[in-house]
Amino acid sequence: MLEDEDEVRRKKQRRGRIGMAGSLAGFLVLILAISICEAASIFQPISDSHRSAALDLFKPADGSFASLEETYEALRTFEILGINKKPDLSTATCGTVSKALGSSSSTPKDLFDALRVNSILKCNINAEVFEGIISRLQAAVSGASSLLDFYYSIGSLGLIKDQTSKADLHLSDAEGIFRSIKALSQSDGRWRYSSNNPESSTFAAGIALEALARVVSLASSEVDQSMIGTVKNDILKLFDSIEKYDDGAFYFDEKVVNVPEHSGPLSTSSSVVRGLTAFTTVATGSLNLPGDKILGLAKFFLSIGIPGDAKDFFNQIDSLACLESNRQGFHSTDPVTSIYSGFIDEERKLNGVSPYIGSVLICRLVKVNTVLGSKAPPLTVKLVRAYSTSSKDTSIIEDKELSFDPERVVYFLDALPDSVDVGSYIFVFKVVLHDSEHKDVFVTGTLTHVQIFMTGLVKIGNAEIVVLDNDLGSIETQRKLDLAGENAVSLSANHLQKLRLSFQLTTPRGSAFKPHQAFLKLRHETKVEHVFLVRNSGKKFEITLDFLGLVEKLFYLSGKYDIQLTVGDAVMENSLLSDIGYVELDLPEAPEKAPRPPPQVVDPYSRYGPKAEISHIFRAPEKRPPQELSLTFSGLILLPFIGFLIGLLRLGVNLKNFPTSSVPVAFAILFHVGIAAVLLLYVLFWLKVRLFTRFFHFANDYKSVGHFGSIHDIEDTEFLGSFLDVRWTQDPFTSGLSIIKVEICLRMKEFPLQERVVSIWTLCFKFCRTPFSKLY
Amino acid sequence: MARSTSKDAQALFHSLRSAYVATPSSLKIIDIYVGFAVFTAIIQCGVVSVERGCEKELEITVREREISKKMRKVVYMAFVGSFPFNSFLSGVLSCVGTAVLAVCLRIQVNKENKEFKDLPPERAFADFVLCNLVLHLVIMNFLG
Secondary structure (H helix, E strand, C coil): CHHHHHHHHHHHHHHHHHHHHCCCCECCCCEECEECCCCCCCCCCCCHHHHHHHHHHCCCCEECCCHHHHHHHHHHHHHHCCCCCCCCHHHHHHEEEEEHCCCCCCHHHHHHHHHHHHHCCCCCCCHHHHHHHHHHHHHHHHHHHCCHHHHHHHHHHHHHHHHHHHCCCCCCCCHHHHHHHCCCCCCCCCCECCCCCCCCCCCHHHHHHHHHHHHHHHHHHCCHHHHHHHHEEEEHHHHHCCCCCCCCCCECCCCCCCCCCCCCHHHHHHHHHHHHHHHHHCCCCCCCCCHHHHHHHHHHHHHHCCCCCHHHHHHHHHHHHHHHHHCCCCCCCCCCCCCCCCCCCCCECCCCHHHHHHEEEECEEEECCCCCCCCCEEEEEEEEEEECCCCCCCCEEEEEECEECCCCCCEECCCCCCCCEEEEEEEEEEEEECCHHHHEEECCCCCEEEEEEEEEECCCEEEEEEEEEECCCCEEEEEEECCCCCCEEEEEEEEEEEEEEEEEEEEECEEEEEEEEEEEEEEECCCCCCEEECCCEEEEEEEEEEHHHHHEEEEEEEEEEEEEEEEEEEEEECEHHHHEEEEEECCCCCCCCCCCCCCCCCHHHHCCCCCCCCCCCCCCCCCCCCCCHHHHHHHHHHHHHHHHHHHHHHHCCCCCCCCCCHHHHHHHHHHHHHHHHHHHHHHHHCCCCCHHHHHHHHHHHCCCCCCCCCEEECCCCCCEHHHHHHHHHCCCCCCCCCCCCCCCCCCCCCCCCHHHHHHHCCCCCCCCHHHHHHHC | CCCCCCCCCCHHHHHHHHHHHCHHHHHHHHHHHHHHHHHHHHHCCCCCCCCCCHHHHHHHHHHHHHHHHCCCCCCHHHCCCCCCCCHHHHHHHHHHHHHHHHCCCCHHHHHCHHHHHCCCHHHHHHHHHHHHHHHHHHHHHHHH
16 A cells, blocks of 8 residues: 555656646645544545545446546546556557547547547557647637637647647647637636626636646747736636635535536536646746635545545546645745644543543644645644633643654644643644745645544542422431442432432542533333433532422322433533432322323324325226127117118208309308318317317416426326316315325326227217316 | 097008108108107117116026017117216217207298298208207217
């Protein structure tokens, strides 16, 4: 593992050298995280759990990933994390890469992805292939109008330049392209995707910065510094819109809602960080970004933990790598730490004074790491001050330097002053770099505040429980208690007596301790419970229950009451929940108007648990005749019709009166055709009745009510009615809607067309009801 | 009072028939049409008088059932019931309605009806057609 880390660092240094173009000045985010006594785990750096998660998340199916983009993300993640046991992809993927590069139909995005993969895999690609792509990409750049066009084509050119060592690869009109990308920027530092899209996006700003960085590095001559200056201004404005979590993490998010992809804070922040890093690599001069915001971004990425999604994982790791990589430019105003890595060592040191003082947990080892978990340069960790959360003005420790343990690479505090007692404290750390050169390299942030709980064993003494006579206050029964151990006192009292419980709490340093919780609970046999607060006066905690005043509260319930004492606090290691015993109470009979004990509290889990399933009884389907019978009757119904025709023939019907001259003929035909058309419409209406209902439903959709609660069949193709219909049939007389959600599942009956035709003939006999009618 | 014999009855039928022959053929067509509608309606619902206890025999073959003559008419409804009732109703009412409309038409078209002598038969026929269309529109919707 150590070798792995070394390799990662070497790689990072290599990358840093390439990126810096000879400049030693750079910037590295150091993170100091201190998690103390297993309580306050802050931001853990990237560790081995990330490495194993990466191998799980990026699992190629059949030796390759679904797309080149995914392949790049996987390879890049493996590269950053220094994973050596990665799956072998080079043969299959290189084939895909050279195919994508060789194909004339690949888009700039395809080329970009292929080139990115190639930058890691270093496939054997023909020089002529690159030549062909370069001319296509140059044309694409000059013809580009949208931000993504610029990004992919310029990015591809930049990658080719890196991969082929073609020093003469330049953009012909770098300043012009720079200007046209810059033209898409907005006054608040965000970018638009294209000139005809009015919505600006933070994600696009990251892309634009990356593209601009490529333009600068591809320019044949130096780009005008004033233009770079305006972009720097944009970056500063962009950082004004950064958002903040309570724990000091900063992130970017999209302001607009309807951005289809890349909408999450992670991808947006990641895009900005990538763009920012790329741009500061090429831009000269300092950016003067506030160190705590850079730190906050690092915190944000680390606070995600291990994402479950491959894309998120890549975004997190890549952004952290960007933050860690050596880049010049981010000079913050004061040298500060960025946070990272937790290390705790707990030691119970006995100090020889008293066993209680010794039980104060001393958590005082601090480890400083970079975001990706590699070692920090020589530095000093100073404890600027430490103060109790209850009194912020008085410091208990001030300006103390932590000692360094080179073996374990941790910084530790030698001893705690005696004034540190159990309680919650804020420790303020500061990291000072030894080497003044590093001050430009590492981001320096503000002070690191860490909340530390000093816990210890609280001494419980003088615990006793007493039954007193009401009038005289004389002691009837007295029992000593050992609250740390088992107790089983049995007392008896009547309503004229009192019960008193008292105990003392002392901290390991000997001062009075006031816990967050101190309760006495009485539980009757019938599960009726009463909770009383135990109050303190100085060290002594005492509660007196005067049963005469409590009879009503106890609902006149005589019998056995279990006594339970709760004393608890976050810093108290021996918090207790102890059953002391029971008291047998003899209370007077309840008068008639006395309050009744409340009904038993239902189990809160059952209240929110699943309700009993409601089973519905459906009407049994009507008996249907066999199909042959229906068909027979369809034939039978023809008999009167045939009789009618025969009758007509026997009467000798003639059509001699049918008009012969042209105009009346036309009108007569029109008349009959009209009637035939109406009848045809009826037939269609019946055959396609569902089509019509659907049509009417659509028409209704445009009204406000129509859309409400429409019910469809399980295939969601048929409109069966609306919620209002159903509700009306259920309860036609109540107004208003009280049902919040109704889930109705109706299954369509089989409805053969043949039956419908039969029905048409008979006009009545055998009809399946339409589903619509089922609702009524 | 003269005793009515079969001969009288025959004479009565004869005179009725000879009188009916004189009826215009357009009215005869309407009569046949009314008959057609009424018979269709009868086939659909029929006058059913199923004697008790014949359920068992219903399960015997159709031929045996006919022989048993326990039912005067065997019609659709008697066989399979009136389910779905709206379809059954619309079928029957369609036939009955048509028959009623045809009778109305016959009244209006008949020349001997002095009450409607001012009404041209074309107008009467147009009313008949229109009423039929409306009737069947309702029927179609009621059909379900």
